[in-house]
Amino acid sequence: MNKKSPAYVLGxxxxxxxxxxxxxxxxxxxxxGLLAKNAVMHHNQVLCRAFDLPVEGNTAEAYQQxxxxxxxxDNLDGRVxxxxxxxxxxxxxxIFSGLxxxxxxxxxxxxxxxLETVHNLQFLDQKETPGLGARIEEAWFxxxxxxxxxxxxxxxxxxxxxxxxxxPAARNRVDAITGATQTSMALGRFLSEELDRFRDAYLAAxxxxxxxxxxxxxxxxxxxx
Amino acid sequence: MASSYGKILKDGLLVENPIFRQVLGxxxxxxxxxxxxxxxxxxFGVTFTTALTSFTISLLRNYIPVRIRMIVQVxxxxxxxxxxxxxxxxxxxxxxxxxxxYVGLIITNCIIMGRAEAFASQNKPxxxxxxxxxxxxxxxxxxxxxxxxxxxxxFGTILGVALPARDLWWTQWTIMVMxxxxxxxxxxxxxxxxxxxxxxxxx
Numbered sequence: 001m002n003k004k005s006p007a008y009v010l011g012x013x014x015x016x017x018x019x020x021x022x023x024x025x026x027x028x029x030x031x032x033g034l035l036a037k038n039a040v041m042h043h044n045q046v047l048c049r050a051f052d053l054p055v056e057g058n059t060a061e062a063y064q065q066x067x068x069x070x071x072x073x074d075n076l077d078g079r080v081x082x083x084x085x086x087x088x089x090x091x092x093x094x095i096f097s098g099l100x101x102x103x104x105x106x107x108x109x110x111x112x113x114x115l116e117t118v119h120n121l122q123f124l125d126q127k128e129t130p131g132l133g134a135r136i137e138e139a140w141f142x143x144x145x146x147x148x149x150x151x152x153x154x155x156x157x158x159x160x161x162x163x164x165x166x167x168p169a170a171r172n173r174v175d176a177i178t179g180a181t182q183t184s185m186a187l188g189r190f191l192s193e194e195l196d197r198f199r200d201a202y203l204a205a206x207x208x209x210x211x212x213x214x215x216x217x218x219x220x221x222x223x224x225x
Numbered sequence: 226m227a228s229s230y231g232k233i234l235k236d237g238l239l240v241e242n243p244i245f246r247q248v249l250g251x252x253x254x255x256x257x258x259x260x261x262x263x264x265x266x267x268x269f270g271v272t273f274t275t276a277l278t279s280f281t282i283s284l285l286r287n288y289i290p291v292r293i294r295m296i297v298q299v300x301x302x303x304x305x306x307x308x309x310x311x312x313x314x315x316x317x318x319x320x321x322x323x324x325x326x327y328v329g330l331i332i333t334n335c336i337i338m339g340r341a342e343a344f345a346s347q348n349k350p351x352x353x354x355x356x357x358x359x360x361x362x363x364x365x366x367x368x369x370x371x372x373x374x375x376x377x378x379x380f381g382t383i384l385g386v387a388l389p390a391r392d393l394w395w396t397q398w399t400i401m402v403m404x405x406x407x408x409x410x411x412x413x414x415x416x417x418x419x420x421x422x423x424x425x426x427x428x
Contacts, residue, residue, distance in 0.1 A: 003288075003290045003291070004290065004291075004292070008290060009290045009292065009293055012288065012289070012290055012293070012297075013293060013296070013297070016297055016300055016301070017300065020300060020301060020304035021304075023304060023308065024304055024307050024308060024311070027307075027308045027311050027312065028311055031311055031312065031314075031315035034315040034316075035311075035314060035315050038314070038315065038318040041318075042318060127325070127326055130257070130259070130260065130263055130323065130324075130326060130327070131259035131260055131263075131379075131402050132402065132403070134323075178399050179399060179402060179403055
């Protein structure tokens with residue numbers, strides 16, 4: 001057969017595309033179950049890290065069990081929030097996302113129940129420059145958010161600051177990453193925006209605690225029988 | 226035949242090393258070498274893809290129309306890279322989160338198409354497989370050497386493990402983590418390797 005004829009060229013290309021396309025499809029189909037399981041396990045792992053949940057073992061089932069036992073998920077205006085149901089640990093977390101330097105960054109931020117203090121911040125997904133912007137996932141960076149105060153009163157709506165600030169000792173500031181200025185600035189910007197959106201939705205959905213009368217608050221707690 | 230396989234291996238690893246002799250695959254050599262772990266997985270991906278692509282191109286060499294041979298080569302390379310990407314994501318999701326952005330880059334690695342054009346399209350499948358393997362390993366050796374120096378100098382770690390009492394005596398060279406660090410290391414390594422080769426050839 002003439003290898004230069006258009007029919008041969010087209011036929012060959014079609015055959016190559018069919019064979020290799022089928023190969024990719026087979027590999028993809030064969031791993032679909034594993035990929036879905038990995039995605040769920042990763043989500044639960046990040047939630048457990050963010051809320052400091054006790055996990056027995058390093059299996060998908062162990063992470064799922066910890067999340068089921070300690071967290072209750074809610075949907076507020078399309079935003080998933082998690083309330084910690086562990087007694088004496090009233091924390092609330094939400095999934096944030098925003099545009100980094102290259103692509104979307106997604107993660108979990110956990111706050112105290114009064115929304116004033118950050119308990120933890122962990123990332124679910126990011127595609128920043130490895131070795132530079134991707135270092136936002138490293139513990140030295142995320143640990144800076146533990147105990148950070150959220151500045152709800154800032155007129156510039158900078159709820160948290162990543163990088164330089166007029167006040168270096170500001171209680172809502174964390175250090176940026178050297179060589180990843182754009183990622184750091186983007187993170188500070190969209191975290192502040194996401195915090196505002198989350199608080200609006202959370203306060204709208206959470207009924208204020210019943211006001212106690214002065215008489216009741218003055219009374220001593222009842223003695224046990 | 227055994228000696229010719231040995232020569233193919235030696236050429237790929239040293240004499241005709243793809244990085245400092247053929248100057249192929251430089252883009253990824255500069256991009257991924259700031260961490261040794263990333264470099265190891267990238268090296269594995271490139272070696273695997275180069276070997277399989279060379280083998281496949283060689284199998285099909287008598288049937289591929291000359292005018293579209295490069296398009297065919299790119300399709301084959303892309304298919305293998307996508308399969309590797311999916312497999313790593315399924316089997317080692319934690320590793321994939323680190324090297325995911327690099328795996329796609331393997332498609333554009335000049336070594337793979339370079340060997341397909343220069344060797345596999347004119348030789349039998351088994352020598353082509355060995356040639357692909359040798360060139361992948363030659364690429365890996367140089368990249369790992371660059372990555373070791375860059376990670377130690379840039380982060381004060383090796384494979385993510387901090388040097389002993391690093392904070393007491395080591396100041397991290399941020400420039401080694403950034404792209405200029407790769408250029409410096411690549412130039413120094415090429416200089417040393419080529420100087421040795423020139424000396425050997427002269428003697």
